[in-house]
Amino acid sequence: MSNAQNSELASRLIYLLKRTQAQMENLNDRALAPIGINSRELAVLIAIAGGEPTSQQQLAERLGVDRTTMVALLDMLEGKGIVSRHPHSDDRRRNIVELTDKGNNTLENGVLASNQAEHTLLGSLSPEAATALRESLRTIVNHPTRLR
Amino acid sequence: MSNAQNSELASRLIYLLKRTQAQMENLNDRALAPIGINSRELAVLIAIAGGEPTSQQQLAERLGVDRTTMVALLDMLEGKGIVSRHPHSDDRRRNIVELTDKGNNTLENGVLASNQAEHTLLGSLSPEAATALRESLRTIVNHPTRLR
DNA sequence: TATTGTTATACTCTATAACTATA
DNA sequence: TATAGTTATAGAGTATAACAATA
Numbered sequence: 001m002s003n004a005q006n007s008e009l010a011s012r013l014i015y016l017l018k019r020t021q022a023q024m025e026n027l028n029d030r031a032l033a034p035i036g037i038n039s040r041e042l043a044v045l046i047a048i049a050g051g052e053p054t055s056q057q058q059l060a061e062r063l064g065v066d067r068t069t070m071v072a073l074l075d076m077l078e079g080k081g082i083v084s085r086h087p088h089s090d091d092r093r094r095n096i097v098e099l100t101d102k103g104n105n106t107l108e109n110g111v112l113a114s115n116q117a118e119h120t121l122l123g124s125l126s127p128e129a130a131t132a133l134r135e136s137l138r139t140i141v142n143h144p145t146r147l148r
Numbered sequence: 149m150s151n152a153q154n155s156e157l158a159s160r161l162i163y164l165l166k167r168t169q170a171q172m173e174n175l176n177d178r179a180l181a182p183i184g185i186n187s188r189e190l191a192v193l194i195a196i197a198g199g200e201p202t203s204q205q206q207l208a209e210r211l212g213v214d215r216t217t218m219v220a221l222l223d224m225l226e227g228k229g230i231v232s233r234h235p236h237s238d239d240r241r242r243n244i245v246e247l248t249d250k251g252n253n254t255l256e257n258g259v260l261a262s263n264q265a266e267h268t269l270l271g272s273l274s275p276e277a278a279t280a281l282r283e284s285l286r287t288i289v290n291h292p293t294r295l296r
Numbered sequence: 297t298a299t300t301g302t303t304a305t306a307c308t309c310t311a312t313a314a315c316t317a318t319a
Numbered sequence: 320t321a322t323a324g325t326t327a328t329a330g331a332g333t334a335t336a337a338c339a340a341t342a
Contacts, residue, residue: 009194028162118160122288123291137164137167141171
């Protein structure tokens with residue numbers, strides 16, 4: 001029985017992944033609350049900061065959401081004074097999205113808070129197991145699943 | 149830098165967990181489609197089969213969903229002829245939920261299909277890494293996170 | 297015509313509140 | 320009164336379709 005798997009709910013991979021992800025999101029949200037953002041918004045900030053100045057549509061692609069969803073996300077962040085939008089000078093259809101000074105500060109504190117949340121989630125694992133977990137997840141995500 | 153973490157989206161734990169979970173659910177759903185159920189419904193079948201005959205409310209607790217959500221899930225499964233409901237003889241307020249013969253067959257095939265989906269998800273990992281991943285997730289889920 | 301951002305709308309998922317039948 | 324199941328309803332979250340501005 002090299003590939004032993006039973007049918008208990010608690011041992012199904014989908015159950016373990018869902019529960020772990022929910023726990024991570026909960027820890028993240030609580031760590032970020034004092035900063036005034038949630039997990040989702042931190043992801044947007046990271047995506048904005050992670051490359052060249054970007055249009056809303058490019059940002060939506062990076063994050064894997066619809067452009068209409070992106071509008072609502074940016075409305076919220078702009079309302080908080082964390083991001084700014086202004087039309088691209090060469091193509092005025094596009095909105096270039098950038099972090100404000102406050103936004104850069106929020107990003108910095110947000111990443112630190114999220115690091116702490118990750119540390120808490122992994123607290124029951126040895127450092128080696130924690131590293132291995134992260135690496136295995138990265139391998140799975142980067143390995144395109146054959147859609148047979 | 150023993151705890152090195154950068155701020156790239158693709159290296160955040162929450163991102164890796166979300167993506168992996170989504171991939172697992174996708175693989176599961178596709179593996180289960182020919183059997184006529186989805187990931188969610190397989191979880192219900194496993195929960196039903198995993199213990200004594202259960203009321204809807206007990207089942208909802210096991211699965212971590214609201215009892216009103218449970219109603220809709222069971223309506224669907226009953227409509228497919230996979231589960232049956234009948235009032236408990238001692239307390240006629242309760243509905244005892246059981247698998248039909250077809251339901252037992254669906255469960256058996258569903259678990260096999262889901263095992264295959266898990267195998268596909270983990271295909272890019274060594275057997276040792278796959279086992280370690282499963283064990284680490286189990287450790288995290290079973291370790292109650294201190295709500296400081 | 298095509299594309300970007302936006303708005304209106306609809307759909308899914310889920311929970312809360314109210315109802316019924318039983319206890 | 321309290322509980323199990325049900326129904327009605329509302330709230331997130333997200334996508335599709337239609338529209339305005341620009342290319």
